[in-house]
Amino acid sequence: MVKKLVLYDQIYNFSSDKERKNLEYRYQKYLGEKVKGFSSTKIIFKKLRKYDNRFEIEINGPEEVFVFNVLKKEIGTTINFEDIREGQIYKGTMIDCGKVGFGIFVDCAIMNPKTDVLLPLHSLRNQLCNGQNKSLSQIISTYDFIDKFPVYIEIKTIDREEKKISGVLTQEILNLFKKCLHENIEGVFISGQSKGQVKKALVKTGHLRDIVSIERFGFLEHIVLLREGTQSPGIISDIGNLLKKSKFSAIRPNRIKDICIGNVHKSGPGED
Structure with a gap:
């Protein structure tokens, strides 16, 4: 029986049919990596929904239940x-x-x-x-x-x-801010590019050595954590020229300290 679902990821940051098709191709490869080894089960892309930019897909093959569950866990679906x-x-x-x-x-x-x-x-x-x-x-x-x-x-x-x-x-996202605060490291949020494109831009600008990690939250949403002493505005300025139409924001511990005066050094951002 064919399994159907709508994936969580949104596909955006394109202004032409060519750019959209390129993004769709890269997203199909991305999904393929998640379920590689099950070549007899096919993922069929039905359409990219216009009102929320999410893909409707069908899964057909002997491992369709397994593939369905993997995508639901690794990518997420609408609820x-x-x-x-x-x-x-x-x-x-x-x-x-x-x-x-x-x-x-x-x-x-x-x-x-x-x-x-x-x-x-x-x-x-x-x-x-x-x-x-x-x-x-x-x-x-x-x-x-x-x-x-x-x-x-x-x-x-x-x-x-x-x-x-x-x-x-949740504590998971609060811990991200705490990490930046307690380790005195900055971060850069990037939307509109795949992890591969972000990494290419870092390599091309010589900044790969300046990062601690690239945290993927979605196909087109990532947070890059920087080594101590590396400032996020400089990274944004350099890679921004290569990642056209992307949006950036800077996670800066000094600003967080300013708003968390008082017991920030004991706790920083915390649970509700």
């Missing part, structure tokens, strides 16, 4: 609103950063109906600035949050009548 439960953890990307003052919305691929998860301002204050009464714009500026910034969230409340969901950041 029906009725299946969301409090306490569950999902990955997502920030959207419309700064458009409202009461929090940040996160696209976790929740459908039927399409519902984004709200990270309320009071939770962001508790988790990212030790409970201080900072405005959302201050928090966004300090952490340089932009659209597509990747996070993991835990669902806290679900209003099934109003179709609203709220959540908090």
Whole structure:
């Protein structure tokens, strides 16, 4: 029986049919790497949905159940609103950063109906600035949050009548900020390019030696952690010329220290 699913990753950052096809080809190779060794089972790309830029695929072959489960675990899929439960953890990307003052919305691929998860301002204050009464714009500026910034969230409340969901950041994403803070290293978030393209740009500019790791959160979302003493604005300036139309943000521990005055040296960003 053919398995069908809609993948979590969004395909964007193209302005022509040629660029779209190139991205689709590279994404197909990316999926192929996830399930290599099962050549008798085929992944068929049905379409790239226009309203959310996600692929609908079919899986057909003797190992279709295995391949289905691998893709669901490694890539992720869309989720029906009725299946969301409090306490569950999902990955997502920030959207419309700064458009409202009461929090940040996160696209976790929740459908039927399409519902984004709200990270309320009071939770962001508790988790990212030790409970201080900072405005959302201050928090966004300090952490340089932009659209597509990747996070993991835990669902806290679900209003099934109003179709609203709220959540908090998980310890996994908070630990990323803590690592930068405690080790005094900076990071660069890059959206709109595959990991291979990011690495090529780092090699070409001679900056591969300046990085600790490239953390992939999605096909087109990555956070590059830098060696101590390497500054993110310089990296962004150099590789930005090669990664056209990509979006960048800088994770800078000195800014985080400024907003987390008080017990930052003891804890830094923490749980809600």
